[in-house]
Amino acid sequence: MEKQTAGRDALGKIAPKFAELNDDVLFGEVWSREDKLSLRDRSVITVTALMTKGIFDNSLKYHLLNAKNHGVIKEEMSEIITHLAFYVGWPNAWAAFNLMKEVYKEEENE
Numbered sequence: 049m050e051k052q053t054a055g056r057d058a059l060g061k062i063a064p065k066f067a068e069l070n071d072d073v074l075f076g077e078v079w080s081r082e083d084k085l086s087l088r089d090r091s092v093i094t095v096t097a098l099m100t101k102g103i104f105d106n107s108l109k110y111h112l113l114n115a116k117n118h119g120v121i122k123e124e125m126s127e128i129i130t131h132l133a134f135y136v137g138w139p140n141a142w143a144a145f146n147l148m149k150e151v152y153k154e155e156e157n158e
Contacts (some may be wrong), residue, residue: 091115104143
């Protein structure tokens, strides 16, 4: 897994400790424990958590892309969001699908 710098890039000057924890602990230590849980599974769990919390900003889009990059194909993500719709809310699924369409747009014609 590549070293994460998003926290430092976005918040390093205003919240250096938060940025450090984001980059070094969350992504550096937790996400790197691939022997415990695959990056693919962590991505699916994170998408689920964000949808559950109603977070439909760049965080969800980033983690949808992360899931795609870790092997979650369009059909699987569609099924995941459809399944979640019954547990986290229909409007949440609509919002997630709109972001998913952006992430998987090159596959729209497939």
